Amino acid sequence: METTTERAENTESAAGAGGAPGLRRRPMQRRSAERYERILNVCAELLDEVGFAGLTTTAVAKRAEVPIGTVYQFFADKSALVHALATRNLQTYLDRLAYRFGQTPPGSVEDVVTIAIDEFVDMRRTQPGFGVLDFGAGSKWSEADPRDLYLLDESVENNTAVARRMRLLTPFLASSDAEEAQIELALRVTMEAADAVLQMAFRSDPSGDPALIEECKRLLVAYLGRYYVG
Amino acid sequence: METTTERAENTESAAGAGGAPGLRRRPMQRRSAERYERILNVCAELLDEVGFAGLTTTAVAKRAEVPIGTVYQFFADKSALVHALATRNLQTYLDRLAYRFGQTPPGSVEDVVTIAIDEFVDMRRTQPGFGVLDFGAGSKWSEADPRDLYLLDESVENNTAVARRMRLLTPFLASSDAEEAQIELALRVTMEAADAVLQMAFRSDPSGDPALIEECKRLLVAYLGRYYVG
């Protein structure tokens, strides 16, 4: 019990001065940057192979061909490593989404939901380790103690950050100032629900149960319909 | 990696002959039964105090005033212990739900959603360790490898089992034979989504963010509305 608390505090203070949470040293030189990326890639591979519970830091270090100490130069602990991977995945996802929305601007809630989910499913199928992406503040590794949370932005949960970026991509939703807060709330709920249902879809079928994916779309469209002004 | 695999196999075979998964010896005598319950109660307490990550089997044993070996007589491993608690919580929840539906039979989807969520929120506030209840097959501790799953029933996920029992309580939903499978699917999706959003509600506010709880109801009603024949 004490151990957990102290560790969380150490982590916080270590990352307190402006850096991303849980990260120790951002790689400054080319060689370091390559190692950093290699560690993250190996982490993704191993997550797909042995799952989160089976992931060991020594296995990551071994396959990435770096000594274990190097891993801990970049990442404060195992959680931070996985979280950094999740953040990278999330960034990729948001980038791709922005691109697709730029290509074919969505005109309705259905469009947004379809594109966002299809893109998610595609990445989940093709990107190693994408399964650890969790819009819900990384509940898989935070484990009920809010002090353990690693956040994408400072002081807001992952899903809030994602919701805000998603908001920028959906200008056609109603937006009287009074409703803006409500829309952010709705988008947070959407993220969390979508993530959960899609996790279920990939749990019951490694390539994503089509029926559940379809149902996920229905869920979101039905919910968000009330905010759409056509 | 091998370790994880072997452990999962051992667990399965140990519980293979009809017993609940992950359980070793069902207490047969009064003294044993009391110890069993005490272990589960302490587990719930500690989960609220230190969270899942901070939970140690030795701490449970110490506070329950049983030697560590006794814990492992009942439970194959730490997961099994937590899962047994979740199962007990789930049972309590379903019992209470059946009772409330018996008192005031719900006449609409709104009624069901309101009662089910309010009851969940109430238990979450009052029952120690209720936070570990997870309709989604216990994704917190299963960690991506399906072999690690501990199931409520045999061979179906938790949420499917819950969905089926919930179906028995909602006879007023449309039920042509062809649609029955679709309704089960919808209820599974509902469980998963509701669980996720409510977890978020309690993450952002220890007593459950009212706005998110309200939003959760809206989500479910909007989704299930299509299945309601009034």
Place this chain on the structure above:
DNA sequence: GGCGTAACATGAGTCATCCTCAGGTTAGCG
């Protein structure tokens, strides 16, 4: 009572894993 047997109980010890840190190596510079 004495004895055999089987079920149950115990906690010191084994082992895997996370993470640290003292000491080594390299790079840059005068």
Place this chain on the structure above:
DNA sequence: CGCTAACCTGAGGATGACTCATGTTACGCC
């Protein structure tokens, strides 16, 4: 060539899950 600072390393400390040899009880049988 010597000095400093940054970076790298992996043996080892600490912790915690889980085991298993040994001890204890229960119970029947002679």
